[in-house]
Amino acid sequence: MSALSANVFAHDGDFDIGGSLKYNYAYKDFSDSSQSKGGDLDFNSFEIVVKGNWDDNWGSKAAYRFMNGHDYLKYGYVYYTGVEDWRFDAGIIGKPFGNRNYASHNWWYSLNYYLGFEDAFDLGGKATYQKDGWTSELAFFKNSAYKATDKRGFAADAYRGTINGTEYNNEEANTFNARQSYAFDAVGIDFELGASLEYGQLYNAKLDDNGTSTAYAVHLDANYQGLNIQLQMVDYDYDQATDGSNDTNRYGVKMLNSAYEVASKGQIYTANIAKKFSRSWGSFNIYNDYSIVTPDTADTTQDDSIVNTTGVSIKVNKFKFYIDHYYAKNSVWLGDAGLGLDDADDSWNSRVNINIAYFF
Numbered sequence: 001m002s003a004l005s006a007n008v009f010a011h012d013g014d015f016d017i018g019g020s021l022k023y024n025y026a027y028k029d030f031s032d033s034s035q036s037k038g039g040d041l042d043f044n045s046f047e048i049v050v051k052g053n054w055d056d057n058w059g060s061k062a063a064y065r066f067m068n069g070h071d072y073l074k075y076g077y078v079y080y081t082g083v084e085d086w087r088f089d090a091g092i093i094g095k096p097f098g099n100r101n102y103a104s105h106n107w108w109y110s111l112n113y114y115l116g117f118e119d120a121f122d123l124g125g126k127a128t129y130q131k132d133g134w135t136s137e138l139a140f141f142k143n144s145a146y147k148a149t150d151k152r153g154f155a156a157d158a159y160r161g162t163i164n165g166t167e168y169n170n171e172e173a174n175t176f177n178a179r180q181s182y183a184f185d186a187v188g189i190d191f192e193l194g195a196s197l198e199y200g201q202l203y204n205a206k207l208d209d210n211g212t213s214t215a216y217a218v219h220l221d222a223n224y225q226g227l228n229i230q231l232q233m234v235d236y237d238y239d240q241a242t243d244g245s246n247d248t249n250r251y252g253v254k255m256l257n258s259a260y261e262v263a264s265k266g267q268i269y270t271a272n273i274a275k276k277f278s279r280s281w282g283s284f285n286i287y288n289d290y291s292i293v294t295p296d297t298a299d300t301t302q303d304d305s306i307v308n309t310t311g312v313s314i315k316v317n318k319f320k321f322y323i324d325h326y327y328a329k330n331s332v333w334l335g336d337a338g339l340g341l342d343d344a345d346d347s348w349n350s351r352v353n354i355n356i357a358y359f360f
Helices: 032-037
Strands: 004-006 014-028 040-053 058-067 070-080 086-094 121-131 134-144 160-163 166-186 189-204 209-224 227-239 250-255 258-263 265-279 282-295 305-316 319-329 348-359
Touching: 014 032, 121 166, 160 250, 160 258, 166 209, 166 250, 189 227, 258 282
Parallel strands: none
Antiparallel strands: 004 014, 014 040, 014 348, 040 058, 058 070, 070 086, 086 121, 121 134, 134 166, 160 166, 166 189, 189 209, 209 227, 227 265, 250 258, 265 282, 282 305, 305 319, 319 348
C-alpha cells in the first residue's frame, strides 16, 4: 500500500503513507434519470492511510476519506503489542462484532453495515487475546466517532435530529462489546466459529433519560481451497427512552452525511458464498451475498428488508474492481427510505454497480 516510507522517529520508528482513489458507476432501475442517462459515473472517494511505529511494540494507524460533499476520519488509533499474545488499541477503532472478515464480499456490504454491525468504528479502547486458535476481544466505547448531530462518519450510529418529520434525540454512550471466536481445521476445511455481544447506553438528550442498545450474534466463516462460506445471525434491540410522544418502533441512524430510519428491534440473517481464483495477472472472486432484516417491534405494518448481491471482484496490480448487481426490497438507498419499515410499494429494485479503485 505504501508509496512513501521515512524515518521520522527516534530509534527505529518509521511511517508509511498510502491510500486509494475510487470512482463508481451505477445504473438504477428505480430512478427515471438513471435510466434516461444510462447510469451515472461519479467520483467516489479519495483516502489517505498513514501507518507508523516508534518501536517494536508501539504503533498507530489512521485513515481519512474525502467523498462528494463531505469528509471524515474513518479510523485513527494507537496500539501496543508488548505483552505476549495480547494487543491493545485505543482511539477510533473497529467494533468487535460479527464475522471478523466482514459479513459480505461485495462493495455495498450487507444490511448489517447499515445497522451498525459490520465494519463499524467508534471511539474507545479494545483488548485482544489470541492463542491456540482462540481469539477473545473486549472493548469499551465512550461514544461514536462524531457527535450524534453530525451525520459524517463511515458506519451507522445513533442520530440526534429530524428524519421525515420525526424528531430523534438518541446518543450512543458507554457501550461494551465482546467477541469470542475459535479457528480450527476439520476435514481440510478452515473454520472460524464465534459469538458476539453488545450492550450500551442510549442517552436521550431531550428527556435527560437513558435507554439501552443490546445485540448478540453467532457467526461462521469457512474456507476450503478458495471457496468461502459466511453465515451470521444478529438479534438487536434499540430500546429508546420515551415520554410517550415518540414512536419507539423506529430508530434514527446516520452515516455518510445522511440519515434514515430503521426498525428499532429485529434480526439480521446473512448467508454468503464466494469462490476465489488466482491467475498470473492477479485474482478474481465470484460471490453471492444475501442478507435480510426481519423487524420484531410492536408495529405489525413493518416489513422485511432484503438485499441479494451477485458479483465479482477483480484485483490487477494496484487496481481493484467490483462489478455487482443488487436486487433489493424495502432497502435504504436501493429504492426505499429505510430498513424494516412498512413497504408501501411492495416492489423489488435493481442496481448495477461498478466500483473502480486504484491503491497507492
